[in-house]
Amino acid sequence: MNLLAVERIKLFSTRSPWWCALITLALSVGFAAIMAGATEPTDPVTISATQFGASQFGIAVVMVLAALAVTTEYRFNTIRTTFQAVPHRSPALVAKAAVVGLLSLVxxxxxxxxAWGLGVVMRPNDNLGLHTTQDWLNVAGIGPVFALSAVLAVAVGILVRHSAGAIALLLIYYLAVEELVQLIPKIGAHIHEWLPFNVANKFLRGSEVVNGPAPSDSPLSPGWALAYFAGIAIVFLLVALGVAKKRDA
Incomplete structure (x- = not known):
């Protein structure tokens, strides 16, 4: 518990988490307002459309937040003090991942x-009620995906250690690589089915094909999709912990 408290203090004593949190909220709610306001009255807005900002851009900002939580310590060499206090290193890094993940979940x-509430207010005549399990996953599922994305970003931050490099790697992969993989002849579509953020999108949206972001082509069910994404995040974190133990701070 002491490690969690220390990591919480370190995280909230810098400005970047606050700015990233505000940007995430602005993007999520802002895109919901755009979707609700720009769509014709005869064309109903869907629940997943209200989550466009969160599911497409909010995740990117959360990963920036998580990567900075680690790389900033390496940049200013405060990580050395942390490792002197916790020689085994792993508990401190796991505590950091837990704190960042919990913040991202909330x-x-x-x-x-x-974003969903704003959509309901702006489009009261559209069917935006949370009536089914998938409706709830569209909205409430954003938190777990944010949390796991943050853990994955913490792992990348531990491995890369440099802010610019970690952020560039995360954003390029998230915003471009998974889509570009589909262009590989013959095997691209099959590889894309198992890429992490595509699978996470299956958890959020299921097989929905109506208005909103393109649905995932993952063959997994929503429940297994979340488990798969969580497994990837945990594997990356374990690899990062192993590397952190073996190299100099």
């Missing part, structure tokens, strides 16, 4: 329900 839920 931030995701606030962003998702805020």
């Amino acid at each position: 931030l995701g839920e606030i962003a998702a329900f805020g």
Whole structure:
């Protein structure tokens, strides 16, 4: 518990988490307002459309937040003090991942329900009620995906250690690589089915094909999709912990 408290203090004593949190909320709610305002009255807005900002851009900002939580310590050499206090290193890094993940979970839920609530207010005649399990996953599922994305970003931050490099790697992969993989002849579509953020999208949206972001082509069910995404995040974190133990701070 002491490690969690220390990591919480370190995280909230810098400005970047606050700015990233505000940007995430602004993007999530802002895109919901755009979707609700720009769509013709005869064309109903869907629940997943209200989550466009959170599911497409909010995740990117959360990963920036998580990567900075680690790389900033390497940049200013405060990580050395942390490792002197916790020689085994892994507990401190796991505590950091837990704190960042919990913050991202809460931030995701606030962003998702805020965007959905705004959609309900702006489009009261559309069917935006949370009536089915998939409806709830569209909204409440944003928090777990944010949390796991943050853990994955912490792992990448530990491995890369440089802010610019970690952020560039995360954003390029998230915003471009998974889509570009589909262009590989013959095998691209099959590889894309198992890429992490595509699978996470299956958890959020199921097989929905109506208005909103393109659905995932993953063959997994929503429940297994979340488990798969969580497994990838945990594997990356374990690899990062192993590397952190073996190299100099």
